[in-house]
Amino acid sequence: MADGKDDRNDLDTNGGVSRRGFLGSVVPAAVGVAVAREALSAPAAAPAVAELPAGEPAKLTLVVNGRTHKVLVEPRDTLLSVLREKLGLTGTKPGCERGECGACTVLIDGVARYSCLTLALEADGKKVTTVEGLMEGEELGPVQKAFVEEDAFQCGYCTPGQVMAAEGLLRENPEPGLDEIRHGMSGNLCRCGAYAHIFKAVDKAARFRKER
Amino acid sequence: MPVDLDYLSPSAVDDAVALRASRPSAAFLLGGTDLLPQMRSGRRSPETLIDLKRIPELHEIRENEDGGLSVGAAVPLADVETHPVVLSRFPLLAECSKTVGAWPLRQRATLAGNVCNASPAADTAVALLALDAVVNVASTTGRLAMAISELFLGPGQTALMAGDLVTEIVLPGAAAGFRGSYQRLSRRKGMDLATVGVLVGKRDGAPASWRVALAAVAPTPLRVAAAEELLAAKGASAAREAAELAVAACRPITDLRGSAEYRREMVGVLVRRGVESLG
Ligand SMILES: Cc1cc2nc3c(=O)[nH]c(=O)nc-3n(C[C@H](O)[C@H](O)[C@H](O)COP(=O)(O)OP(=O)(O)OC[C@H]3O[C@@H](n4cnc5c(N)ncnc54)[C@H](O)[C@@H]3O)c2cc1C
Ligand code: FES
Ligand code: FES
Numbered sequence: 001m002a003d004g005k006d007d008r009n010d011l012d013t014n015g016g017v018s019r020r021g022f023l024g025s026v027v028p029a030a031v032g033v034a035v036a037r038e039a040l041s042a043p044a045a046a047p048a049v050a051e052l053p054a055g056e057p058a059k060l061t062l063v064v065n066g067r068t069h070k071v072l073v074e075p076r077d078t079l080l081s082v083l084r085e086k087l088g089l090t091g092t093k094p095g096c097e098r099g100e101c102g103a104c105t106v107l108i109d110g111v112a113r114y115s116c117l118t119l120a121l122e123a124d125g126k127k128v129t130t131v132e133g134l135m136e137g138e139e140l141g142p143v144q145k146a147f148v149e150e151d152a153f154q155c156g157y158c159t160p161g162q163v164m165a166a167e168g169l170l171r172e173n174p175e176p177g178l179d180e181i182r183h184g185m186s187g188n189l190c191r192c193g194a195y196a197h198i199f200k201a202v203d204k205a206a207r208f209r210k211e212r
Numbered sequence: 213m214p215v216d217l218d219y220l221s222p223s224a225v226d227d228a229v230a231l232r233a234s235r236p237s238a239a240f241l242l243g244g245t246d247l248l249p250q251m252r253s254g255r256r257s258p259e260t261l262i263d264l265k266r267i268p269e270l271h272e273i274r275e276n277e278d279g280g281l282s283v284g285a286a287v288p289l290a291d292v293e294t295h296p297v298v299l300s301r302f303p304l305l306a307e308c309s310k311t312v313g314a315w316p317l318r319q320r321a322t323l324a325g326n327v328c329n330a331s332p333a334a335d336t337a338v339a340l341l342a343l344d345a346v347v348n349v350a351s352t353t354g355r356l357a358m359a360i361s362e363l364f365l366g367p368g369q370t371a372l373m374a375g376d377l378v379t380e381i382v383l384p385g386a387a388a389g390f391r392g393s394y395q396r397l398s399r400r401k402g403m404d405l406a407t408v409g410v411l412v413g414k415r416d417g418a419p420a421s422w423r424v425a426l427a428a429v430a431p432t433p434l435r436v437a438a439a440e441e442l443l444a445a446k447g448a449s450a451a452r453e454a455a456e457l458a459v460a461a462c463r464p465i466t467d468l469r470g471s472a473e474y475r476r477e478m479v480g481v482l483v484r485r486g487v488e489s490l491g
Contacts, residue, residue: 075218075261099245117243168316189403
């Protein structure tokens, strides 16, 4: 699964990774709502909300790096854990898991997001891009290449998150100045302190992307 | 994270309110930047999350006829602080918003969430207090409007009833035009809550109006009316006296970010500087 292309854990190939549930019981997250309209007109009565047994897995469609996955997730699963543990895309790293470090940054619908602060269900139907998705065939993408050329890391743990933050920034602003780079990258910590090189790499990546 | 968690994402406000009413142990979810870490650490364990982000109405940011602005609950801080009307008429809100975490966090964290979480250190709350913001709420008994000055009761506590859903935060046109600064001390920029936050604002006129509001130095964010009145009467030359009034109004605690003495001292220094810089 190391190549991230394996979908062993996907519903369509595995019939469900559920520990407790099965497909027949899956209720999409929004189903309760239509029913709840009745509850509105009769607030005193027990609301007729279709109960998805708590913690029961729900079926989720994620378009990750251009490929559609159907996975069973629990409501408590973060996008980070689903990417890593269910889809085997371990390029996305867990760091603080509370929105402080940026190691888990991915793109959701093209915008850089912390995947640790995003529930998998919130990403239902959205396009997710991880660091694996920046490859151009066997070649590194422009941001990745710039990080290598500028030596923009030491241990490398923060790098996938930095690369995704840079990718998100450059999609929004293809020619950022240094201040804009610092601003855009401000949610990504590097414990090794490679910041100066990281900022240079983002600048270079902007040029690489333009030359393409 | 709680094992037995349920997730619902209604597409209308009334549906969300009804769902919430039917589930005593539910919580509304916006950006989740407060809620999800609180759940992960076990401080909160709702059985149901009602995600409000699929409700189109809550994503609106609307200019009002009085020159004010209504900010939907699901609008992220990043969109608030870059909005042209905020920048031109309510720049103090942009100043405060910019100090919340780092940019990617603010693309997710919302103004309404910052208010509802009711941290004494909530950075946007000081601006909203200073600007007499109004919080619009949907509840099972109908819609209501609440002055932000009545909202904060204590750390994490608001005057909202269980099940009340904040739909938008309204900046009244009458509060447009205040300029000034939000001076914020923290252990690390972009990565920590304020140890002390001091907003000082002024609107020219005869006489000029002033605003003084404080974060992280009392159980709730705080506005210091006495200092504002003094400044309106005497102008910036009363900076020292205004600072003393602010110090007298705050009730800081000692915690890992700083001691009560330090906070009190800094309130004095920062209010004085804030006033003098507008003199
Ligand atoms: C790394 C990091 C740094 C941070 N730095 C700062 C900082 O410097 N300054 C600061 O002030 N804050 C800071 N925060 C806190 C946080 O980002 C803000 O309070 C944020 O604005 C909350 O918004 P949210 O949309 O994420 O709210 P959520 O977490 O989704 O919700 C917050 C609370 O409000 C309730 N709620 C949500 N929507 C509604 C509604 N419509 N009606 C009623 N109740 C509702 C939720 O149930 C929850 O209790 C930081 C957080 C992190 C993770
Ligand atoms: S792991 Fe998500 S921000 Fe640190
Ligand atoms: S390279 Fe080691 S944390 Fe950034």
